[in-house]
Amino acid sequence: MNDTWSVEEHRDDILGAMRPLEPIELPLLDAAGCVLVDDVVVTAPLPPFDNSSMDGYAVRTADVETATDEYPAVLRVVGDIAAGSDTLPTVGPGEAARIMTGAPIPPGAQAVVPVEWTDGGTGGGPATGMNGRREHGPEVRVHRGAPARAFINGRGSDAATGAIALTAGTVIGPPQLGLLAALGHATALVRPRPRVVVLSTGSELTAPGRPLGPGQIHDSNGFMLTSAAQAAGAVAYRVAAVADDAPSLRAALDEQLVRADLVVTSGGVSVGAFDVVKEALAGEVDFRRVAMQPGKPQAFGLLGPDRVPLLGLPGNPVSAYVSFELFVRPALRALAGHAPEALDRPRVTARLVCEAPLTSPPGRRQYLRGTYSAEEGTVAPVGGSGSYLVASLARADALIEIPEAATAAEPGAVLTVVLLG
């Protein structure tokens, strides 16, 4: 091990080596969650044609100008226009066309009056809705006037030709996907989701579902980190745990590199006699101490001819998870093309709620697990500081930062909190 790195130095070193993945054209649903590569320019207006925002009657404004309940305008109904209609009647003076929401405005009409402002063609009082296709009379009584363009969604009023609908760098969420579809795009040019291989090391590990032999534990990191990678937007592959044997680990890694944009290992990076990641990758990968707790031993390097980034996380489950959130997640988001300010988990400040002061090792930034209350602006610790405490990790929604220089945090102290979302 060399000298000690700060959290930021280690993070920045990793991010400095990340290049956004090459753009790829994906079908819309596969592009969900991905970052758009180019601006999307509107090439045809949205809506594509003037259409009605109400079920009602398309009219000429002069015909209904003076209409009241007492003196309704009586108009001849010249046709029915449904959404999707391709033949439209012309509305002349003294005429109206029944029109449904989304249907094209017929030639001659200048406004739509909602059916509730008419008798619905029944010859009776105000209508509450449209009658069936054949049940309306030849006339409609309109009780209220409407100005020009009333209840008309204008062609291009949502997105005009030439406008930028979405800017490069936008993350495609459901509304953005809806807009692309509305504009007629079947695909989007995006950065692909990074492919991540997650590999646990340790001869003590056995798969969940299997009984534990003497000295064995279940591989929890593999599942936790694979799921964390998925939650970060990656396509993640979990590899069965590899024993503490350097040639086996090397072989497993070499086999996996072909499908990896990034590799995450857990375990085997400390100073033990069987620290296998160290043994297998010494020379290629840098092993360093980071001034934090948990997460002190870390490995980072670029593997194989394709220089695939490898982040070697410590084996203790809390250490592995905290390291993922602080280092792996930003790296994955950088590969996916997210903006520099969108790489990290959000940070807030919160008032510490606890009974006794919390202690912290000198010279190391501590990340304690906690629960955050946005309403109260407070954070409370969950469980202790031990890096093996996976049960309390599972109850936390935040990490409480105690700065390197501090050896304690008093109740009421205002601290930085990383929100785990």
Ligand SMILES: Nc1nc2c(c(=O)[nH]1)N[C@H]1C(S)=C(S)[C@@H](COP(=O)(O)OP(=O)(O)OC[C@H]3O[C@@H](n4cnc5c(N)ncnc54)[C@H](O)[C@@H]3O)O[C@H]1N2
């Ligand atoms: N003499 C020293 N010993 C240790 C130091 C040190 O500085 N000097 N550092 C400690 C710290 S801090 C950490 S963190 C750990 C990290 O060690 P490794 O990355 O080499 O991890 P392992 O030794 O392989 O495992 C540590 C611990 O975690 C359990 N583990 C490992 N993998 C998994 C998994 N996939 N699922 C669940 N649990 C896992 C493993 O059984 C060990 O209990 O080193 C300290 N030691």
Ligand code: MOO
């Ligand atoms: O630095 Mo270790 O990650 O404390 O448990």
